[in-house]
Amino acid sequence: MRDFSYLRADSIEAARNAAALPGAMLLAGGTTLIDLAKCGVAEPSTVIDISHIEGLNAVDVTADRAVIGALARMSHVADNPQVRNLFPAVSEALWQAASAQLRNMATVGGNLMQRTRCPYFRDPANFPACNKRAPGSGCSAIGGVTRGHAVLGVSEACIATYPGDLAVALVAFDAEVDLGERKLKVEDFFLAPGATAEQEHDIRPGEVITAIEIPGSAAARRSTYLKVRDRQSYEFAAASAAVGLELESDGRTVRDIRVALGGVATKPWRVRAVEDALRGKALDEAIVREASELAMEGAVDHGANHYKIALAPRVIARAILKLGETA
Amino acid sequence: MTVHDMKHAASDSARLEAVGGRLSRVDGPAKITGAAKYALEQQLEGLTHAVLVGATIAAGKVSAIDSRAAETAPGVLAVLTPDTIMELKGASDWLGNPSPQPTYNPLAREVTYSGQHIAAVVAETFEQAVAAAALVKVWYDETPAIVDLSDGKAGDGIPIDAMTKEWGDAEAAFAAAPVRICAAYNTPREFQAAMEPHGLIARWEGDALTIWEPSQWLDGMARTYAEWFGVPFENVRLVSPYIGGGFGSKALALAHSAVAAAAAKMLGRPVKLVLNRPQNFTSYGGRAATRQTVAIGADRDGRIQSIVHRGVNETAVDGMWVEPLGSVTSIMYATPNFSSKQNVVRVNTVVPGAKRAPGENPSAFGIECAIDELAHELGIDPLEMRLINYAEQDPHAKKAWSTRQLREAFAAGAEAFGWAKRSPQPRSMRDGRQLIGWGMAAGTYPVRRAHGEAVVKLLADGSVVVESSSIDMGQGTYTILAQTAAETLGVPVENVSVKLGDSHFARAGVTGGSRLAGVMTGAVYKAAGQALDELIGLALSDPRSPFQKLQANTLQVRDGRIASSRGEGPELSIAEFMAAVGREQIEAKGDTLPASTTAEERYANYTTIAKSIPHTEGDWSRHSWCAHFVEVRVDEDFGTVRVSRVVSALDSGRLYNPKLAESQWKGGIIMGIGQALLEEGIVDRRHGRIVNGNFADYMLPTNADIPDIQTISVGIPDPHSSALGGKGVGELAIVGIAPAIANAVFHATGKRVRDLPITLEKLI
Numbered sequence A: 001m002r003d004f005s006y007l008r009a010d011s012i013e014a015a016r017n018a019a020a021l022p023g024a025m026l027l028a029g030g031t032t033l034i035d036l037a038k039c040g041v042a043e044p045s046t047v048i049d050i051s052h053i054e055g056l057n058a059v060d061v062t063a064d065r066a067v068i069g070a071l072a073r074m075s076h077v078a079d080n081p082q083v084r085n086l087f088p089a090v091s092e093a094l095w096q097a098a099s100a101q102l103r104n105m106a107t108v109g110g111n112l113m114q115r116t117r118c119p120y121f122r123d124p125a126n127f128p129a130c131n132k133r134a135p136g137s138g139c140s141a142i143g144g145v146t147r148g149h150a151v152l153g154v155s156e157a158c159i160a161t162y163p164g165d166l167a168v169a170l171v172a173f174d175a176e177v178d179l180g181e182r183k184l185k186v187e188d189f190f191l192a193p194g195a196t197a198e199q200e201h202d203i204r205p206g207e208v209i210t211a212i213e214i215p216g217s218a219a220a221r222r223s224t225y226l227k228v229r230d231r232q233s234y235e236f237a238a239a240s241a242a243v244g245l246e247l248e249s250d251g252r253t254v255r256d257i258r259v260a261l262g263g264v265a266t267k268p269w270r271v272r273a274v275e276d277a278l279r280g281k282a283l284d285e286a287i288v289r290e291a292s293e294l295a296m297e298g299a300v301d302h303g304a305n306h307y308k309i310a311l312a313p314r315v316i317a318r319a320i321l322k323l324g325e326t327a
Numbered sequence B: 001m002t003v004h005d006m007k008h009a010a011s012d013s014a015r016l017e018a019v020g021g022r023l024s025r026v027d028g029p030a031k032i033t034g035a036a037k038y039a040l041e042q043q044l045e046g047l048t049h050a051v052l053v054g055a056t057i058a059a060g061k062v063s064a065i066d067s068r069a070a071e072t073a074p075g076v077l078a079v080l081t082p083d084t085i086m087e088l089k090g091a092s093d094w095l096g097n098p099s100p101q102p103t104y105n106p107l108a109r110e111v112t113y114s115g116q117h118i119a120a121v122v123a124e125t126f127e128q129a130v131a132a133a134a135l136v137k138v139w140y141d142e143t144p145a146i147v148d149l150s151d152g153k154a155g156d157g158i159p160i161d162a163m164t165k166e167w168g169d170a171e172a173a174f175a176a177a178p179v180r181i182c183a184a185y186n187t188p189r190e191f192q193a194a195m196e197p198h199g200l201i202a203r204w205e206g207d208a209l210t211i212w213e214p215s216q217w218l219d220g221m222a223r224t225y226a227e228w229f230g231v232p233f234e235n236v237r238l239v240s241p242y243i244g245g246g247f248g249s250k251a252l253a254l255a256h257s258a259v260a261a262a263a264a265k266m267l268g269r270p271v272k273l274v275l276n277r278p279q280n281f282t283s284y285g286g287r288a289a290t291r292q293t294v295a296i297g298a299d300r301d302g303r304i305q306s307i308v309h310r311g312v313n314e315t316a317v318d319g320m321w322v323e324p325l326g327s328v329t330s331i332m333y334a335t336p337n338f339s340s341k342q343n344v345v346r347v348n349t350v351v352p353g354a355k356r357a358p359g360e361n362p363s364a365f366g367i368e369c370a371i372d373e374l375a376h377e378l379g380i381d382p383l384e385m386r387l388i389n390y391a392e393q394d395p396h397a398k399k400a401w402s403t404r405q406l407r408e409a410f411a412a413g414a415e416a417f418g419w420a421k422r423s424p425q426p427r428s429m430r431d432g433r434q435l436i437g438w439g440m441a442a443g444t445y446p447v448r449r450a451h452g453e454a455v456v457k458l459l460a461d462g463s464v465v466v467e468s469s470s471i472d473m474g475q476g477t478y479t480i481l482a483q484t485a486a487e488t489l490g491v492p493v494e495n496v497s498v499k500l501g502d503s504h505f506a507r508a509g510v511t512g513g514s515r516l517a518g519v520m521t522g523a524v525y526k527a528a529g530q531a532l533d534e535l536i537g538l539a540l541s542d543p544r545s546p547f548q549k550l551q552a553n554t555l556q557v558r559d560g561r562i563a564s565s566r567g568e569g570p571e572l573s574i575a576e577f578m579a580a581v582g583r584e585q586i587e588a589k590g591d592t593l594p595a596s597t598t599a600e601e602r603y604a605n606y607t608t609i610a611k612s613i614p615h616t617e618g619d620w621s622r623h624s625w626c627a628h629f630v631e632v633r634v635d636e637d638f639g640t641v642r643v644s645r646v647v648s649a650l651d652s653g654r655l656y657n658p659k660l661a662e663s664q665w666k667g668g669i670i671m672g673i674g675q676a677l678l679e680e681g682i683v684d685r686r687h688g689r690i691v692n693g694n695f696a697d698y699m700l701p702t703n704a705d706i707p708d709i710q711t712i713s714v715g716i717p718d719p720h721s722s723a724l725g726g727k728g729v730g731e732l733a734i735v736g737i738a739p740a741i742a743n744a745v746f747h748a749t750g751k752r753v754r755d756l757p758i759t760l761e762k763l764i
């Protein structure tokens, strides 16, 4: 038996103390952790169950900001009327993620921390080489099956896609993650692989996500999450875009725009080049499509994922055009 | 196995209960409430757990195994390796051919595919076995593998002469035809992907072996176990009360089955072994990857002059699987000249196997896309094209169709779909940014026939028990056999309980090839008829019978009550009558075999497929037919294809239960949607290993991918196909769906995708 000890934390302090132990892992909804334990990827020596900590699942939304407790369930947040009203992209990103059963179980804190779906990462018995799992061991994906792998933010060490949806909407709207002692921009919280593929987040031993904070804005109020995938439900993005739009009073000119990409990058990927190109411009299909192409600056494909380079700008453009139509 | 509570299932109308009635599945309530106990849920005293260790290379030798760490791990009872597992005898194949090798080792020293079982750990608990299996260290001498059909080392393969079908001079007629099309169509390795995993529980008591294992063929698998262990066939009991999906994959005892049964024997304790999800992709074969070229020559009116067809399917290095690719090609359309040939290519994979409509399914993908290409080339409507070339008789066997309601299917499907409103040009129909395409295709499946037997018992309380070693994997055997017995005997269906899935019951052959319903309704009809004859004979002759004095020459049983057909004399319930004559039960065994059949022939009939009756036996060619009409929406930016409408008209002959037949048709259509758009076993070419062997990465359709599906039955009773007039249901509808979708995608986009699945990158 792979033995581990189980510890139920009843306060954030207790969780933090326990999380500092070597080999300790937090358990929230368990939908990532238990899955990875079954694959032989996660082998915690201590499992710290934080799902019973009180007060960590609150969802507090005003026009100014949304504060979402780390233990709030995905389905709960997706259905929150104020989230739907004031941050539609966040709600849409959540309800298009995973399945109803998973969303009922999974927490938003755990959601940010979900691991890549790279098939080589998930199969240590057959593919020992994986820099993310075993630093320095190499990357089994490069030269292999890469249809789902990233084209942006990749390195020679790792080309694994960050698979989540929620975080894409969060980086578009400058959300922050609350780690207790520290608050970080979600955009900075996620790390591109570089030479250290094993480091995916700026989180230190003993730190626990307690909440996510999203500043309110006109762009967040008029936002959407467009997810393109092989099947209609229960599937990770081939490419996705979180977009927010604020127009001038003429109803045509872009005052503020936020664009982030999912399914194509090693981390949730904000694309400021597209935002800059469109700010101050009239919302015209040709202009939007041209600007959207800028998102692919620096894209590198590995064969089978080449289609993502063509697909992602179209997803951005369609999301922007959709928001424009709902004027 | 299970006596169902029929009261939940029986519905308002008495018609429901008769053969042809829309009775709901009698096993439904048990399944929904969790009361249905599947084979692997058996709880046994002293049960141990086995976990397999699979090869991490695709080709080579196991040079060494270090199992010391595993052996000393907590709870471990044994580590079996190729050297330590007990020796088994070679078992005959499913045709009854004896094994070429006298012995059989289910753990491999020579590795021919990634994931092949090379060791197994048995422990007190499942968790202990999993942990210890990870400690088994294996060294290999790896050799280069041939990973798939496109591997440079694969070559042209082995010609399978038995697959050659030729008449006329196809090549010359093709060369001379004024209009010609020729294209290559590929289907990938696909998997049955049943929800219930493969696995078994094996228990020995002396020389008697009991196996709880989901099975599409109890008698065939029992034979294999008996031969492996050198015990009499009667000593092996297989129990498989329900099956959580088989789709062709659960008809044979496989290597992992042998490992578990051997471990149980060696340890003297019952062993449970269940394949984990990735192992379900490597421990038995899915549908072989196929390649076909179809060349059609026609005159300018669209009349086909020649079809030249070449096919290839992959098979294993150490096993043969032929996926008959010319099966639909050779019968769907009338043509004066025809040639079909097939090769198989050995690659490093587990031996491919049967998946719903093996042969017909990929065959139809080739010919039904090609005919659409020809129609487009000629500017003829695809439906019209099919009518122009309608085969009035079996063009290959040159025999009359027993029944062929395909013209009716075309008409009914087209009408319900609104096909006449189709605008012929590709890319001419759209809704905003969605391109809309309408496509169609035909499908067919042969009527495979065999024999079966059944026991029908009339009990003292008037209830009826039907027993058979056939199985229900969701297709509705429990239900239709209850309906057949109820109607034949004249008793209410809730008085009938059907017991299936135990090899000690009356025998049955394989549940595959859509044959079971036709075979088993025939056997139950016979057995119930015999029981009824005996009941009436007793009523007329037994001195204690109140009917004896009637001097009638017959009586009738209706609603479980016996009375004279002339309405005179007494009326008794079966229970009252049994009490009057002092009988505990009346039992009849009926089978569909000729009376002269010997015991050996019977054994061969139920434990091999050698005795199947050809569908072209005698004067007739027997097939089910269908026509699918499909609407797709393709996003012009994203290339995503969604099926938005399906209308299918199908000829399965007489339906024993239309509700269940419709469910099976819809299931086939849904599976076909998955095949067209999603399913593909993706191989890492460096390692020869499937990398998407799990249900998150091996894409199957979700509810959101499935539109409303309308099915229309156009069948008529076919007396040449089965005792009660039905033809095959289970496999038919998956034939022709993928080409209908591919044709619709062409109509939507103007792009012809000839490689399945049609994923978005092929369209952007």
Ligand SMILES: Cc1cc2nc3c(=O)[nH]c(=O)nc-3n(C[C@H](O)[C@H](O)[C@H](O)COP(=O)(O)OP(=O)(O)OC[C@H]3O[C@@H](n4cnc5c(N)ncnc54)[C@H](O)[C@@H]3O)c2cc1C
Pocket: A025, A026, A027, A028, A029, A030, A031, A032, A033, A034, A035, A070, A071, A074, A096, A097, A098, A099, A102, A105, A106, A107, A108, A109, A110, A111, A112, A113, A114, A163, A164, A165, A166, A207, A208, A209, A210, A234, A235, A236, A237, B696
């Ligand atoms: C089949 C499948 C399909 C899926 N599809 C999608 C999809 O389409 N889109 C998508 O976005 N997601 C998808 N997911 C991922 C799913 O959303 C995540 O598994 C889920 O959100 C994780 O949340 P959890 O609470 O269950 O996390 P857990 O499994 O409990 O934890 C996950 C990780 O986060 C850490 N963790 C948890 N809480 C905290 C905290 N408060 N502070 C610090 N660390 C923490 C844990 O230690 C662990 O390492 C899918 C998952 C599956 C299994």
Ligand code: SF4
Pocket: A116, A118, A119, A120, A121, A129, A130, A131, A132, A133, A138, A139, A140, A141, A142, A157, A158, A159, A160, A197
């Ligand atoms: S892409 Fe990253 S996660 Fe995948 S095998 Fe390479 S290093 Fe590991």
